[in-house]
Amino acid sequence: MPDAIIHTERLTKRYGHARGITDVDLEVRPGEVFGFLGPNGAGKTTTIRLLLDFIRPTSGRALLFGLDSRRDSRAVRRRIGYLPGELTLYDSLSGVELLTFFAHLRGLPSIDGGRRVAKRLDCDLTREIKALSHGNRQKLGLVQALMGDPELTIFDEPTLGLDPLVQAEFFKLVDELRAAGRTLFISSHNLPEIQRLCDRVGIIREGRLLAVESVSDLKRRAVRRLELRFAEPVTTERFASVPGVRELAIDGLHLSCVVTGSVDPILRAALELRVEDVISHEPSLEEIFLAFYGNGVSGGPPPDAVPTAGAPAEEVSHAA
Amino acid sequence: MLRSVFGKVIHDQWRIVLGWAAFAGIWPAMYVALYPSIGAIGELQRMLEQFPPALREFFASSSLDLSSPEGFLNMELFTFVAPLLVLAYTVVVCGGATAGEEERGTLDLLLANPIPRWRVVVEKSAAFVIGTIVIGVGMWVGAAVGAAAVGVDLDLGLVGQAIVSSLLLGFALGGLALALGALTGRRWLAAGVSLMVAIAGFFLNGLGALVDWLEPWRPISPFYHYISNDPLTNGLDPGNVLVLVAWAVVGGVIAVVAFERRDLAR
Structure with a gap:
């Protein structure tokens, strides 16, 4: 389907025996908030890292915006914001410095977009990252992901370590991005969170996509x-x-x-x-x-x- | 400064590099400054002349002529200390170029930006080249200051060439560390193996001068190309320069290719 934001065809990644993903067919439509639900180790992060070309598929392929995730990786990444699951930032930089660095790498004219999100999340950009708490680092991770107002943002376990107030602010942010027509891909092992945020949800377990359901169906059942x-x-x-x-x-x-x-x-x-x-x-x-x-x-x-x-x-x- | 991966390395390293350059400069300054006050130099020279020629070769490929400050520097500084000062920097930073970020977990975040992987390797390498040159400048300035302070007549052009030779040795083994880091994703493995190769190369070159059957193997040691021509006496030899540059370039190319192809660890 050419107008899908994410489209994977039998996407497979094998590592040795147990891990990896098998024949994952995903379809994420423009403007939808797609949840990717599964227990830890189910293959959520593996799928995301395939989309971003950090690892290469054993077989199958992934298209983002109709572009091949491998061949056109740079063009693909230009249009994506990403919050990694196990977030590690550059400790020696401050928030402003981190955003400045990434803005240059992404060709953004300024870090104003990042400053706006930071203000929403009450994220202090002046302090050195090594002095930040886990929750504040997570906020900065969200800020850098959303800085360029990307067409697609991929969040890998976004609320891990966020306190409830910030979590609520993040939920509001997701609703606004949805209203603005942005496409979001949110992985989580937390069903209530997915139900709260997403329109549709893909359920993955042991590397296989079990089902894709609308959240309303999920709630009904x-x-x-x-x-x-x-x-x-x-x-x-x-x-x-x-x-x-x-x-x-x-x-x-x-x-x-x-x-x-x-x-x-x-x-x-x-x-x-x-x-x-x-x-x-x-x-x-x-x-x-x-x-x-x-x-x-x-x-x-x-x-x-x-x-x-x-x-x-x-x-x-x-x-x- | 934070406009590129190159700039980020400069931003992260400039203090360390300047500090290391100052430290590296102390050694030539110290040796040059001490030279005139070593009263027993003639005594030492006579003792060294008792050594079998092959053993003298082990220290430096020169004739161990302590009657000149260059000869003294060759033995004290360029045999071991200068290469170590340079290698300690190049091998560690090159080993960690990609593998350090991979192990710490910052690489995913960096590469989520629309930059190709090869540029990470190339831009970081370029920054390391600058850092290495700064360390070389520190050593040269140290020698010059030392010479001026005690009024020793030192050929600073030749000292410069000998330092360049040690920087090229640093690039050669840095290239190896870069390649190993990109291949394995493990920074200390990359740096450690490269340092061991350097030490093995040091002994191969030194012992190759003593042991007949080792002699033909000396050219596989980067140390042979660094010092065998005695750059402090004769200046740089283009052939040796080329071999060391080739080491660095081949290492860099392997690093780029490996890093482009590999699945990145998380």
Whole structure:
């Protein structure tokens, strides 16, 4: 497809045995915020580094803006902003110096674009990078990626190490870039983050792209484990027929179950009684893979043979 | 200064290079300044003349004539100290040119910019050449100041040529370090192996003068091309210059080709 921003055809990179990616077919459209979701080691960074020509495919190819990622790498990189996953900056430079250096390498007339983003993120550009905290370095990483207002920005785990306030500011920034028609490619192992930011999401596991879904589909099919504590003992009958509820287990005051899709029906049913506590577990990536794709990951080992990687289950507790 | 990869190296290194140049200048200044006050020079000379000629060759390819300041400098400075001062810089910076950034993890960020990989190698190498020349100038100025201070009559043109010869030796082994760094992505491996090659070359050249069967192998040592012609007495020999330049150029070309082709480590 010629008008795709990113288009990969059976993109494959093998290193020895386990790592690498196999036959990845990706399609990122202009103006979309594309999430690339997978546990650590699934091949997200490998894919990104292939796009940027840091490593070369074993087979297959990648086109960006219709240009070959290898042959036309320079022209491709001219149009991309990039935040690496494990960000290392030049310690001896200050933020201003780093931006000045990169602006020259990119042929930008000034670092004003960078200064604007820095102001948004409250990033101090005057200090030497070696004196910055991890979070401030991450901010500077975002600033340099967005400095030239690139057509495509690739973020590899952008919110790692950002405090919640800066994270919120970053989310707003992404929304603005989306509104301005920029294309964003965001890799993450964090499902809620992808759901919050992205239009579509590619799910990668063990080097294979399992599926590409719209985020709304993903939400509709989302599973979560829900635990409720009541003020009085409850019976199974009351909840057995609630839509979307599986694995219902009731033990006196305590109910636990797995909900697919909206939690609205079960909460409505629960609120007919006195609820003392609600705990909702965000599913881990492995649970999502299981729920969505069963064990049928083409050729991969069964999930229980795979160490559980990715986001730990997040818990949100609300005292009633 | 931060307009290019070349400028970035200058920005990062100018203090270190100036400091190293000053340090490197102390040695020739010291040796030249000490020369007139070494009263026992005649004694030393007589002792050296007792040495078998082959052993004298080991120290320098010259005739070890201590009756001139040039001869004294040849033995004390240019046999070992001057090349070491230059090599310590070229081998370390060239070994780390690409491999240093690769190991630290800054290379991805640098190459996300629209610059070709070969330019990183070429621009950094160009900056290292400047740095090496500054160190050479430091040594020459040291010799000149030392000579002026104690009124020794030293041929500064020949001293310059001998220093240039040591810089060329630095470029030759720097080229090797550059290539090894680009091939392996490991800076200390690149610098370490290059330094070992330098030391092996030093002994091959020195022992080649003593041991008959080693003699034909001396030309594979870069030290042979650095010193065998005795540039402090005879000036630079174009053939030897060419060999050292070839070492550097071949190393640079291998570095560019390897770095263009390789998967970069993260």
